[in-house]
Amino acid sequence: MMRLPGYVIAISLAIIVCVSAARADEKPRPDPTCSEVNKAYSQSNRPAQYSITTYQVKDDGSLKPYQALRVVDDNYYTKYSLSDTWLLHGKPYFSIMDRMGPKFTSCKLLGKKGKLLHYSATWHKFPYTAATELWVAKDNRRLMKMLRRYPDSLWELPFAVALEIYDYNATNVGASAPSAGERPRPDPSCLDVNNAYRQRNRPPHYSTMTYQVKDDGSLKPFYAFRVVKDNSYTKYSFSDKWLAHGQPYFSIMDRMGPKFTSCKLMGEDSSVLGKLLHYSATWHSFPYTAAAELWVTQHNHRLMKLVRHYPDTGWEFPFPVAVDLYDYNPAQTLPAAPEPTTLVSTP
Template sequence: MRIFAIALGMLMAFMAAASAFGQEIKEDPSCAEVNYAYVVTRSTELYGAKFYDVLPDGPRQFAEMYVDWHTAFYKTMDASTWDQTDRSGWSPLDRFGPKFRSCVLADENGEQGNEIRHFTATWHQFPYSAYADIWISVRDKWIVRVERRSMHPSEFKFGTTSGTVLEVFDYDRARVAAAYGLGTTPISEDPSCAEVNYAYAATRSSRLYSEKLYDVRKDGAGKQYAEMRIDRDTLYYRPLKRPDWDRFPRANWSLKDAFGPKFQSCKFEGEHKEGGGKVRRYSGKWQDNGVEADMNVWISSRDKRFIRVERRFKNPEYPNKKFGTTEGTTLEVFDFKPATGIAPKQTSASDRKVSND
C-alpha cells in the first residue's frame, strides 16, 4: 500500500508538471515575504550554514556549507572533501511549482537585538515535501534559520534519522572567511538599487526562461541579433545568422564583483501600464568587471522580475565587437513562460562563457 501511495504521489506530481508545462508557474502570494528573504539569502555573496538532525535529546550537526562569490561548498561531518555546486541553481520556483506554499505569520520576537518574524509553511523540492518553520530577520531581510519536518521521513534523504533538518545561517563575513580560509571583499550594493537588485536576483534565479537580444540604433529602431534559452543547468545561445545553438554551463550571476556593485545610482522613473500589468522603470548605471553602461530597466510590478533591460555602453566598440551591435546599445527582452526555456534540438557544446549581464 505504501509503495502504491508513493507511486501515486510521484504520478500526481508528474501530471501536475505536465499540466503546467508551457504555462507560467507563479509564487504563492501568501509567501511573498518568505520568497523575498529566500532570494536575499541566496543572493548574499559570502555566508555559511550548518545542518542539524533534530533528535529527541537535542540537535546533532551532520553537515555544513559555505557559499562564496561563485560556488556553494557542502560537506557532511564524516567526509574529508567538499562537494561543489554552482550557486546559481537556487530558485523559489521550479517546474513543479513554488518552493514555499501556504505561509502563515506565526509570531514575532526579538533575538540578540534583532526583530525576528516566524512563518509556518509547506516546503517543496521534488521529490521531497516538508512542513517548515522559517525565521526571518526584519532588519536584514534574510533567513536566520529554517526547520523542515518531512511529510515522509523515511524518504527524506538529507542525512537525518529523525526526518527533521534544521539549517542555521551565518552572515558574519569575517567569521565565515576565517573559518574557511577565505578573503573578504568589502563591496556593498548601492541602496538606491534595492528593487533593481531584487528583480535581477529573481530573474537569474528563474529556472526556465528565454531572452531576445536587440541592437538598438540612435533613432530608436531595434533589430534582433540573437536569442538565448536558459534551463536549470544550461544556457543556449544562437546568433540569428546561424542555424545551430551553442551550449554553455549556466553562468553564475552576482550583484557585485571586484569593480563594485553591478547596478549603481538607480533612479525610479515611474510606473505605467503595459500588456495588462503595471511596469516600474528605473534608470541608472550598470557595470560588469569594469565594463560600464547607462541603463534603463523595466520591472514587472507583479512578478518583481525584469521585463527588459537597455544598456548604452560607455565604450561602444565593446558591444559592437562582442555582440555585433552597430551603435553600442543593446536591449534584452525576457520571457518567463517555461516552454521558452526548453533546450533546442541542435546544439554544440562550448567551454566559452557567454553572458549578457
C-alpha cells in the first residue's frame, strides 16, 4: 500500500476545510420584513434611562410581576419580584442579531390603534422561539409593549406567556441608580473549570455533540455543534440541514452572573486521552440551573464531557439530563464541515 507523505495529507485537509467553509452561505442577516420592529428594539433607539417590567400572563388574563429591569446611564439593574435585592450588571446592549441569527423574523403590521402600531413577529433567542406581538409608539418608534407566547415544548421562563412593559419616563425610572451589590464576578472555586470552558482554551476546529441521557443510561443524539475557524454550524438530530452562524463565543460570565458556581474536584479518572479531572459544579444559563459534572484533561485542561442534571421545575431541553461530548480531533471534525442550506434563525 502506498503511503502519502505527511505534508500531502495536511494540504489535503486544509483544502477540504477551505472548500467546505467557502461553500457556507453568508452569515445570518436581519429579516427585511422586520426593519420597523428592529428599529424599535435596537439599542440605538433606547434612551439613557428606562425600565422594563416582565409579567406572567395567567390563564385568566391577569398579570403577575416576575422581573424588573432598570437602565440608568451606563449600567442596568435587575430584580426579581420575590426579592428586594437589585443586581448590578454592566452596560446594557440589546441587539437585533446574535451569533445564532436575527432576533425577529416574519414581521407583519397588524394595525394601528391610537398612538400605537401593532406588529406580529417570531421572536428568537436560542434555543427558544415565541409567537410575538409588539406595540410601537408612532411618534418616536419606541417599543412600548411585547407579548411572547412560547410553544408547549420549550419555555424560556417558568410560564408560557410573558408580557414586557417599557417605561421611558425618567421620573418613574428614577434619576439615581438603585442600591445594588457588587457586579457579579466568577466564583473563585471554579478557576480550573472556567479555564477549561472559556473561549481562549478552545482550538479553531472542534465539535460538540449533545445527547439525551435516558433512564437506562443510554444516549440519544439531540444536537450537533461544529466550529470551523471563525464560523460555527449547528444541526438537530431530526434534521439533515446544517445552520451556519457567526464566530462562536463561550464566556464564563453572562449578564446574570457566572456560568459555574460551587465547583469541587471530585477525583481523577483514566481514559485513552490520559488522566481526566472530574469536577462537580452548579451550571447557570438564565433562567436555568443544573447540577453539573465535568471531565477535563489533565495535560492541556480541555473540557471533554459536561453532564447537566436539571431540576424538575425547569428543563432547558425536552429531557432532564443532557451530556455534551467534545471532540478536538481535526480528522473527525474538519473533513465533515457542513454545508448549510439555510441561514434563517434557529429552529
